[in-house]
Amino acid sequence: MASGARREVLGRIRAALADRPSPEPVVRDYDTCRAVDDAVGLFAERVADYRATVTWVGAGELPAAIAAALRARSARAMLGPPDLPGDWRVPDVEWHLDEPPLVVERLDSCDGVLTGCAIAISETGTIVLDAGATQGRRVLTLVPDYHLCVVGADQVVVSVPEALARLDPVRPLTFISGPSATSDIELDRVEGVHGPRTLDVLLVPTAGT
Amino acid sequence: MGTGGVTWLGTPAFPEAARAALSDTQLRANLHKATSTIRGKRAGAVAELPDWERLRRAGEAIKDDVLAQLDGYLEQLEAAVTARGGVVHWARDADEANAIVLRLAREAGTDEVVKVKSLATDEIELNEALAAGGVPAVETDLAELIVQLGRDRPSHLLVPAIHRNRAEIRDLFRREMPDAPADLSDEPRALAEAARAHLRRKFLSARVAVSGANFAVADTGSIVVVESEGNGRMCLTLPQTLITVMGVEKLVPSWRDLEVFLQLLPRSSTAERMNPYTSIWTGVTPGDGPREFHLVLLDNGRTDTLADAVGRQALRCIRCSACLNVCPVYERTGGQAYGSVYPGPIGAILSPQLLGDFHDEQAASLPYASSLCGACFEVCPVRIDIPEVLVHLRGKAVEAKGSRSPEALAMSALGWVMAGPRRFEAAQRLGGLAGAVGGGTIHRLPWPGSKWTAARDAPAPAREPFRAWWRRTRG
Ligand code: SF4
Numbered sequence: 254m255a256s257g258a259r260r261e262v263l264g265r266i267r268a269a270l271a272d273r274p275s276p277e278p279v280v281r282d283y284d285t286c287r288a289v290d291d292a293v294g295l296f297a298e299r300v301a302d303y304r305a306t307v308t309w310v311g312a313g314e315l316p317a318a319i320a321a322a323l324r325a326r327s328a329r330a331m332l333g334p335p336d337l338p339g340d341w342r343v344p345d346v347e348w349h350l351d352e353p354p355l356v357v358e359r360l361d362s363c364d365g366v367l368t369g370c371a372i373a374i375s376e377t378g379t380i381v382l383d384a385g386a387t388q389g390r391r392v393l394t395l396v397p398d399y400h401l402c403v404v405g406a407d408q409v410v411v412s413v414p415e416a417l418a419r420l421d422p423v424r425p426l427t428f429i430s431g432p433s434a435t436s437d438i439e440l441d442r443v444e445g446v447h448g449p450r451t452l453d454v455l456l457v458p459t460a461g462t
Numbered sequence: 463m464g465t466g467g468v469t470w471l472g473t474p475a476f477p478e479a480a481r482a483a484l485s486d487t488q489l490r491a492n493l494h495k496a497t498s499t500i501r502g503k504r505a506g507a508v509a510e511l512p513d514w515e516r517l518r519r520a521g522e523a524i525k526d527d528v529l530a531q532l533d534g535y536l537e538q539l540e541a542a543v544t545a546r547g548g549v550v551h552w553a554r555d556a557d558e559a560n561a562i563v564l565r566l567a568r569e570a571g572t573d574e575v576v577k578v579k580s581l582a583t584d585e586i587e588l589n590e591a592l593a594a595g596g597v598p599a600v601e602t603d604l605a606e607l608i609v610q611l612g613r614d615r616p617s618h619l620l621v622p623a624i625h626r627n628r629a630e631i632r633d634l635f636r637r638e639m640p641d642a643p644a645d646l647s648d649e650p651r652a653l654a655e656a657a658r659a660h661l662r663r664k665f666l667s668a669r670v671a672v673s674g675a676n677f678a679v680a681d682t683g684s685i686v687v688v689e690s691e692g693n694g695r696m697c698l699t700l701p702q703t704l705i706t707v708m709g710v711e712k713l714v715p716s717w718r719d720l721e722v723f724l725q726l727l728p729r730s731s732t733a734e735r736m737n738p739y740t741s742i743w744t745g746v747t748p749g750d751g752p753r754e755f756h757l758v759l760l761d762n763g764r765t766d767t768l769a770d771a772v773g774r775q776a777l778r779c780i781r782c783s784a785c786l787n788v789c790p791v792y793e794r795t796g797g798q799a800y801g802s803v804y805p806g807p808i809g810a811i812l813s814p815q816l817l818g819d820f821h822d823e824q825a826a827s828l829p830y831a832s833s834l835c836g837a838c839f840e841v842c843p844v845r846i847d848i849p850e851v852l853v854h855l856r857g858k859a860v861e862a863k864g865s866r867s868p869e870a871l872a873m874s875a876l877g878w879v880m881a882g883p884r885r886f887e888a889a890q891r892l893g894g895l896a897g898a899v900g901g902g903t904i905h906r907l908p909w910p911g912s913k914w915t916a917a918r919d920a921p922a923p924a925r926e927p928f929r930a931w932w933r934r935t936r937g
Contacts, residue, residue: 258552262710262761266533269769276526283516283722299735354749357666357700377728377736390750391699391741395692396666413736414721422682422717423546425747428724428740433692436732437605437621438628438650440496446604446654447661448692448739 285414292375293406297456299378303431304444305452312458315403316340319367322401322453328364332397334389341367341403351389360392365399365449369460371426373409374416378431380404380454381416383424391425400429400449405460468585468763468816470615473801475827480795489796492627497787503733504784504841510735511725520722522845525778528680528713529768535680535713536759542683546745548755556586559760563588563672563705564595566756570703572597572669578689578697579603580674581619581781582707582760584803585816588672599672600664602693604657611638617797617805619783620731625796628653654691661693671697671752675708676780677723678757681716684744685757688727688737698741704752709760711768711777723780726843730782763816772854776812778844785838785848791831800828807838811851820855820862829855 289295297307310318320343323331333342335352342348349355349363369387370380380402382388387403394400410416420426433448444450473479483489508514528535540550553559567575575592577583577599589599589610601610608623609616612634616622623631632648635656642656673694677686685706687694698704714720728737746755768774786792786806797805801824802813810832814825829852838848 258554258558261554262552262759262765263533263536265761265765266536266710266768269765269774270530270532271769272771274526274530274771274774276530277523279520279523279527280516281520283513283520285721287512302735303738361666374736379736384747384750391695392751395695395699413725414718417718417721417724422679422684422742423744425744425750426740426742427695428736428742430734430736430738432738433690434738435604435650435654435691437603437608437623437691438631438653439492440500440621440624440732441650442690442732442734443650443654445651446658446691446693447602447665447696 283414284412285418286410286412287376289375289411292411293409293456295411296373296375296378296404296409297454299375300380300431300452300454301378303378303434303452305378305431305454307454307456310455310457315455315457316343318455319343319401319403320345322455323365326365326399326401326451326453328399328401330363331401332360332363332366332393334368334387334393336387336389337367338387351393354390357392357396360396363397365401365451366393366397367401367403368394369403369405370408372416372419373404374413375409375411377413379416380429381420382427382429383420385424391427394427394429395448398449399451399453400432401453401455402429403455403457403460405457407459468804469802469813469822469825473824475824476799476801476831477827479799479801480791480831483795483799486796488627488630489625490794492625493793493796495627496621496624497793500733500787504730504787507729507733507735511729517722517725518843518845521726521780521843522778524714524719524722525780525844526775528715529711529774529777531715532710532713532768535715536710538680539678539683539713540759542679542681543745543755543757544683546683548683548745548757551756551758553758553760553762555762556760557591559586559707559758559762560588560591562756562758563707564592564597566703566705567592567597567670567672568595570670570754572703574664574668575599575670575672575705576664576668576697576701577601577606578671578673578687578694579606579622580672580707581803582674582709583672584616586707586760586762588707600661602661602665602697603689604654604691604693607657607661608634611635615798616803618786619781619804619806619808621783625798665693665696665700668697668701670703670705671701673697673704673706675706675712676727677720678708678713679715679717679720680713682744684717684742686720686724687741688724688739689741690732690738692739695739695741698743699751702752703754703756705756705758707758707760709762710764727780727782730780730784730841730843763818766818767812767815770815770854773811773815773851775846776808776815776851778846779808779812780844781808782843784841784843785846788837788841789832790835790837791833795831800831802828807832807848807852808846811846811848811855814855814859820859826859826862829853829859
């Protein structure tokens with residue numbers, strides 16, 4: 254039956270295209286990148302538009318900034334990917350690294366999660382995770398109510414086309430633009446539904462510092 | 463064979479359904495507020511991109527290429543998904559798709575599935591089929607939940623509960639959601655919070671999820687789901703089994719093509735630079751997300767639509783709903799009057815084609831649910847010439863029922879839809895009831911409607927851009 258459906262649908266398509274349409278070629282004359290004076294500044298501004306907070310952090314100040322952010326959010330139990338850098342694991346916080354993989358009840362009982370990211374997009378204020386270094390699997394940044402994300406200025410690209418060109422399509426990808434939100438009531442965006450309701454971004458000069 | 467809920471059984475033809483909607487002043491107020499807000503915001507989001515028109519043209523060309531080589535791209539997609547550990551299923555119609563999903567859910571040993579908003583599954587009435595098969599589906603998108611709890615019908619592509627305002631939603635939650643706080647306010651934030659609490663346990667324990675797809679990339683096998691709330695991410699990553707149902711036309715040929723659509727879609731639909739969450743996955747990733755991934759490719763009238771050289775452009779649609787938000791007819795009647803899961807201008811051209819039966823009075827009335835003002839074409843991110851298709855389908859409707867007078871039908875559908883006779887005349891004169899859309903070409907109705915359009919077109923009206931007129935006359 255299944256292969257019958259396949260054959261029939263493909264057959265219908267070929268019959269439907271009997272007129273051999275020859276569409277116009279795709280012209281990619283849109284901007285694949287755009288010159289921006291301060292790409293990182295623009296990123297910070299656009300993330301803040303989504304009511305996420307952005308903090309600029311100098312080289313070597315990251316642990317202090319992490320500690321301050323967690324204190325401000327009263328986050329005492331934190332999740333992290335297995336490869337969370339040692340100096341990100343600031344003291345006076347209970348750290349739960351995802352190795353071996355944590356059960357969902359544990360993910361749900363933590364106050365937040367700390368990760369890095371793959372790249373970030375200025376124009377749209379987007380953070381992209383690809384389950385690579387300092388990120389872990391997708392549920393880590395989904396179940397807890399608070400996401401603290403470290404973004405390196407060297408990870409910021411200006412446009413969506415630049416971002417896609419840098420990503421590996423077969424990795425599981427999550428594009429995050431602000432905290433979870435809905436426009437379902439009177440088409441007005443309000444923050445905070447099923448994903449993390451709070452997103453804080455720490456901007457460091459280079460990823461991995 | 464069943465086409466499911468492309469059109470809802472028992473819905474009266476558009477004129478009659480619209481008349482009922484028009485007498486509902488609450489509905490009209492809700493719609494006016496929501497659509498006028500989003501119109502302004504969308505214009506701002508679009509104006510930010512200097513290359514918007516070039517992106518639209520690229521979007522159009524990419525989708526036309528998909529349609530012209532759909533068989534090859536589908537085979538490519540199937541091979542890529544299979545190579546990455548997914549299983550691809552093909553469904554000729556709604557019944558076949560529903561049977562596949564029900565079988566897969568049962569095989570996974572679940573008695574309930576969680577669902578992320580998907581028009582394709584609404585179209586095939588999957589929830590009804592699953593419930594009848596003993597595996598009820600829980601809608602997890604806030605607006606879908608509002609519709610499901612209210613035993614209501616959707617009225618907008620993106621925001622199916624757009625016809626409900628915050629106070630109505632609060633009352634519904636208090637009534638139908640046992641765990642909603644007794645003192646629940648009508649603040650959108652509080653309502654969202656109530657939905658979060660209500661669905662949390664379901665998400666964390668769900669074994670099977672059903673989703674739709676916004677895009678599928680033929681050469682990599684990657685599937686894209688664009689959302690806001692995080693309910694999509696919950697469904698796509700927590701359960702062991704994920705079943706995605708998508709129409710066969712939702713493809714893009716290559717990874718790079720997403721750079722066009724991930725810009726066009728959010729700005730056109732919610733008027734955001736980017737929606738909060740976009741998930742992209744390819745087959746199964748060991749140790750991250752579902753262990754089983756099934757992709758159901760759905761025809762259900764799409765190949766028939768593809769066979770119509772004029773009408774096939776409707777298959778370019780990326781379901782952004784911009785055309786609904788600018789449509790003067792939609793704003794007055796709301797979505798339910800269209801009697802279909804696809805309302806508004808796109809519904810008026812897509813529903814009758816998917817159904818493929820112009821003898822069906824309700825379906826045949828849909829191409830008349832428009833004043834041909836052209837606002838929908840102006841905003842469409844993939845440049846679907848909706849007025850052109852409307853006129854074409856009116857011709858088909860007339861052919862199917864020789865005795866039906868298109869003029870009488872059109873007038874009965876619209877004469878009273880527009881608020882008053884004087885405004886209606888202004889619309890004809892300025893927006894051009896049968897007037898030009900794009901590129902200065904005049905679209906004429908085929909015979910026998912041509913007499914009627916000719917009368918309205920001569921002399922060629924000095925055209926004011928529709929949006930300018932709309933803004934001016936609506937205030
Ligand atoms: S027809 Fe165009 S404007 Fe309307 S929903 Fe589809 S893509 Fe959007």
